[in-house]
Amino acid sequence: MDVSLIIQQCENLLHDLSLSYVKEWKDKNNSQAIGYMPVYIPRELVCAGGMLPVGIIGGGDEVEVIRGDAYFQSYICRIPRSTIELGLLGNLDCLDGFLFPAICDVIRNLSGMWKITFPQKYVKYIDFPQNFSNIGREYYKKELLLLKTDFENITHKKITSKDLSQAICLYNENIKWIQKLYDFRSEKPHLVLTYELYLLMRASLILDVREHTQLIKDYLHSVENEKRPLRDYVRVIVTGAFCEQPPLALIRALESSGCYIVDDDWVLGSKYYTQDIPLLSDPIDSLVSAYCDFAVSTASRFEESKNKGHYLMKQIKKYKAEGVIFAAPSFCDPALLERPMLQDILTKNKIPHTAFKYAENTGQIQVIKEETGTFADSIKLWGET
Amino acid sequence: MQNQPAATLKEDSMVLQKKMLADHYHKLSQAKEFGKKVVYTFVPGNLNELIWAFDMLPVHPEINALQAGMRKKSGNYVLEAEKHGHSEDVCTYVKCDIGMLKQGNIGPTGEKLPPPDLLLLSYTGCFTFLKWFELLQQEYHCPIAMLHVPYQGDGKITPSMIEYVVGQLKENVIPMMEKVSGKAMDLDKLQAYLDSSKRAEENLVYIWDTAKHRPSPIDAYFGGVYYIGPIFTAFRGLDECERYYELLKQEINERITTKSGPITPDGEFNDQKFRIVVEGPPNWTSFREFWKMFYDEKAVVVASTYTKVGGLYELGFRHDAKRPFESMAEYCLGCYTNRNLPNRIEILEKYMSDFEADGFLINSIKSCNSFSAGQLLMLRELEKRTGKAGGFIESDLVDPRYFSAANIKNRLESYFQMLEARRK
Ligand code: SF4
Ligand code: SF4
Numbered sequence: 020m021d022v023s024l025i026i027q028q029c030e031n032l033l034h035d036l037s038l039s040y041v042k043e044w045k046d047k048n049n050s051q052a053i054g055y056m057p058v059y060i061p062r063e064l065v066c067a068g069g070m071l072p073v074g075i076i077g078g079g080d081e082v083e084v085i086r087g088d089a090y091f092q093s094y095i096c097r098i099p100r101s102t103i104e105l106g107l108l109g110n111l112d113c114l115d116g117f118l119f120p121a122i123c124d125v126i127r128n129l130s131g132m133w134k135i136t137f138p139q140k141y142v143k144y145i146d147f148p149q150n151f152s153n154i155g156r157e158y159y160k161k162e163l164l165l166l167k168t169d170f171e172n173i174t175h176k177k178i179t180s181k182d183l184s185q186a187i188c189l190y191n192e193n194i195k196w197i198q199k200l201y202d203f204r205s206e207k208p209h210l211v212l213t214y215e216l217y218l219l220m221r222a223s224l225i226l227d228v229r230e231h232t233q234l235i236k237d238y239l240h241s242v243e244n245e246k247r248p249l250r251d252y253v254r255v256i257v258t259g260a261f262c263e264q265p266p267l268a269l270i271r272a273l274e275s276s277g278c279y280i281v282d283d284d285w286v287l288g289s290k291y292y293t294q295d296i297p298l299l300s301d302p303i304d305s306l307v308s309a310y311c312d313f314a315v316s317t318a319s320r321f322e323e324s325k326n327k328g329h330y331l332m333k334q335i336k337k338y339k340a341e342g343v344i345f346a347a348p349s350f351c352d353p354a355l356l357e358r359p360m361l362q363d364i365l366t367k368n369k370i371p372h373t374a375f376k377y378a379e380n381t382g383q384i385q386v387i388k389e390e391t392g393t394f395a396d397s398i399k400l401w402g403e404t
Numbered sequence: 405m406q407n408q409p410a411a412t413l414k415e416d417s418m419v420l421q422k423k424m425l426a427d428h429y430h431k432l433s434q435a436k437e438f439g440k441k442v443v444y445t446f447v448p449g450n451l452n453e454l455i456w457a458f459d460m461l462p463v464h465p466e467i468n469a470l471q472a473g474m475r476k477k478s479g480n481y482v483l484e485a486e487k488h489g490h491s492e493d494v495c496t497y498v499k500c501d502i503g504m505l506k507q508g509n510i511g512p513t514g515e516k517l518p519p520p521d522l523l524l525l526s527y528t529g530c531f532t533f534l535k536w537f538e539l540l541q542q543e544y545h546c547p548i549a550m551l552h553v554p555y556q557g558d559g560k561i562t563p564s565m566i567e568y569v570v571g572q573l574k575e576n577v578i579p580m581m582e583k584v585s586g587k588a589m590d591l592d593k594l595q596a597y598l599d600s601s602k603r604a605e606e607n608l609v610y611i612w613d614t615a616k617h618r619p620s621p622i623d624a625y626f627g628g629v630y631y632i633g634p635i636f637t638a639f640r641g642l643d644e645c646e647r648y649y650e651l652l653k654q655e656i657n658e659r660i661t662t663k664s665g666p667i668t669p670d671g672e673f674n675d676q677k678f679r680i681v682v683e684g685p686p687n688w689t690s691f692r693e694f695w696k697m698f699y700d701e702k703a704v705v706v707a708s709t710y711t712k713v714g715g716l717y718e719l720g721f722r723h724d725a726k727r728p729f730e731s732m733a734e735y736c737l738g739c740y741t742n743r744n745l746p747n748r749i750e751i752l753e754k755y756m757s758d759f760e761a762d763g764f765l766i767n768s769i770k771s772c773n774s775f776s777a778g779q780l781l782m783l784r785e786l787e788k789r790t791g792k793a794g795g796f797i798e799s800d801l802v803d804p805r806y807f808s809a810a811n812i813k814n815r816l817e818s819y820f821q822m823l824e825a826r827r828k
Pocket of ligand 2: 466495496497498529530531532533741771772773774775801
């Protein structure tokens with residue numbers, strides 16, 4: 020398939036706020052769909068139950084928030100208000116349940132708001148352990164077993180170990196191709212445009228995992244033949260955007276300001292573990308391991324200072340990044356509190372960095388573009404800022 | 405109304421509280437000299453009894469921050485932290501603490517606070533705690549003992565949550581405290597502290613409950629955070645804490661007999677027209693001014709939720725020496741901000757009816773997501789369920805830039821006028 024067609028398909032999915040793909044999928048498969056918010060959700064378990072996991076990470080700049088503003092004060096980030104707006108508009112009616120990950124107080128409280136506002140729906144707050152020793156693992160395992168029972172009650176079908184192992188394999192395959200996409204992007208950043216990569220990743224939130232894997236394969240196959248000029252851009256990593264997403268126009272602007280984004284943490288829920296999930300005799304243990312042993316570092320996971328910044332430094336090395344852009348949603352406590360710690364580490368390691376804040380509907384794109392453009396120029400000219 | 409000027413009105417409990425706090429900070433300033441180990445830990449889910457059992461001294465960074473707010477130092481500390489790269493958007497308690505540290509870590513009594521030997525991260529009811537101690541660890545390079553307290557997402561405490569917290573206490577927290585203190589865990593000592601906590605808890609619940617009287621002998625928000633709550637947080641488990649609550653109870657009983665109201669900075673407040681329930685933390689930088697806006701309108705606060713972040717006892721929980729670890733786990737799990745939103749609404753609804761309140765007010769804190777996210781929905785739900793009017797004001801904990809006195813006063817006046825109109 021042609022690159023432009025693939026990207027068009029992804030873009031259509033992004034704009035389809037009424038989730039028609041999900042409705043069609045449910046009809047075709049005579050099954051259910053479970054929504055989830057950004058990161059660390061064990062989608063494999065949803066898939067093992069024969070349901071479609073659907074990532075909802077706000078309404079972007081396409082939803083005009085009217086009623087949502089009556090739910091959140093102006094000093095709270097935008098993602099919960101646009102998400103609740105989508106819910107109130109009925110756009111999420113096709114979701115049979117909603118999972119809220121323990122990544123911050125806003126999403127935590129939103130889980131309770133969801134219970135009150137949509138009492139007929141299944142709502143679950145998933146509390147990931149912050150203690151990764153055996154006690155934490157045991158606790159998480161029990162949480163996952165409860166979740167499994169909940170899913171069985173929704174579908175009236177048992178989830179067998181075989182179902183779960185198969186789902187894990189599907190996601191392992193998906194992660195493998197996502198990884199190839201990122202590696203290829205790093206190797207030939209002029210061929211894989213950032214906004215295309217972003218749209219491909221966004222599609223992972225909606226599409227059946229098999230279709231998504233195929234989509235990446237098709238894209239990689241086609242993009243190799245594209246004739247795209249290699250530009251004198253700097254290689255940067257974007258971090259801090261793991262929850263509320265920057266608008267697409269901002270993502271385009273970052274690249275056109277002179278930055279090849281060789282790694283990022285947006286749409287992180289689709290690539291939150293760093294390697295294949297090991298297939299253990301009890302596949303629930305595999306999910307425990309995915310979170311406890313292999314999950315990427317974010318501001319929402321406890322990290323002692325001796326480990327702080329290791330993940331970022333590793334990615335910088337792996338992708339030969341020349342600088343880091345801290346992009347955090349306004350009012351995002353986790354990302355903004357994490358930022359000075361990471362900045363400190365980068366400064367000590369002489370890695371240039373810059374920072375900005377955004378909202379999913381930000382209108383300040385030109386200003387941010389100028390800032391990142393200056394940052395890129397300074398790296399090019401002086402090797403550091 | 406205020407019958408006597410403030411200077412003449414200081415009850416014995418207030419004098420005692422002042423002395424206890426001064427002594428504590430003094431001990432802290434000399435901790436290193438006397439070889440005492442110091443543990444920094446948060447108010448919600450604090451494990452004071454355990455800290456005493458290891459003969460260590462606790463420091464509660466939120467208390468330092470609020471004290472800095474009351475002493476008008478916090479604005480400068482917040483700016484200092486922002487100068488060091490901290491965002492204007494984040495929790496101002498954290499920034500106040502970091503700013504204070506950058507400016508020499510001088511405590512509320514003017515003496516220097518010792519650096520921590522251990523950061524006891526009892527991570528209860530707020531994500532920011534996690535980042536806060538990660539930030540402090542980068543500054544102090546000392547060990548962190550992590551105690552992850554799961555959130556009551558479904559509004560209940562499950563056996564697996566208790567097991568998880570107890571497991572962490574036994575396998576992570578206590579071994580680390582043993583290592584840092586150089587002392588073995590002494591169960592008898594811990595149990596004695598837990599017993600003492602229980603006795604103080606009985607009195608504390610009794611005291612909160614007295615607001616059911618008319619006039620209310622206490623102000624359960626301003627007075628609550630000023631005179632009633634802090635001692636409990638900082639000293640729970642100690643004899644002096646028990647004594648303090650005995651004394652306070654006696655004084656309040658006397659006020660009930662004489663039909664007297666609470667003591668405010670402007671004197672005794674007897675003529676109470678409105679009985680209010682308050683949700684959310686107070687503003688500390690203009691604390692007296694804020695309080696005055698209430699008593700000037702003859703509004704007394706009969707119940708509040710902020711005073712329950714350090715423990716919620718009125719529903720029956722008590723520390724239990726017979727089940728030391730389980731009860732410490734239940735304590736942490738039950739703190740107010742560790743309860744889900746539907747549960748928080750139920751608690752407020754109960755306060756409204758138990759204390760026969762005329763209305764409720766939400767003070768929404770700009771930089772506290774843990775409390776603030778969802779408060780607008782809480783407002784509507786509570787109005788719907790109780791049929792009483794709710795008020796909504798916005799301020800900040802310790803950042804004076806976000807306390808707009810004129811605006812808040814206007815809002816409060818209109819709110820109380822509305823309550824008055826509804827009465828007619
Ligand atoms: S943007 Fe940040 S504060 Fe807002 S919901 Fe996401 S993680 Fe939480
Ligand atoms: S966010 Fe709120 S609850 Fe959390 S530390 Fe700050 S003030 Fe306390």
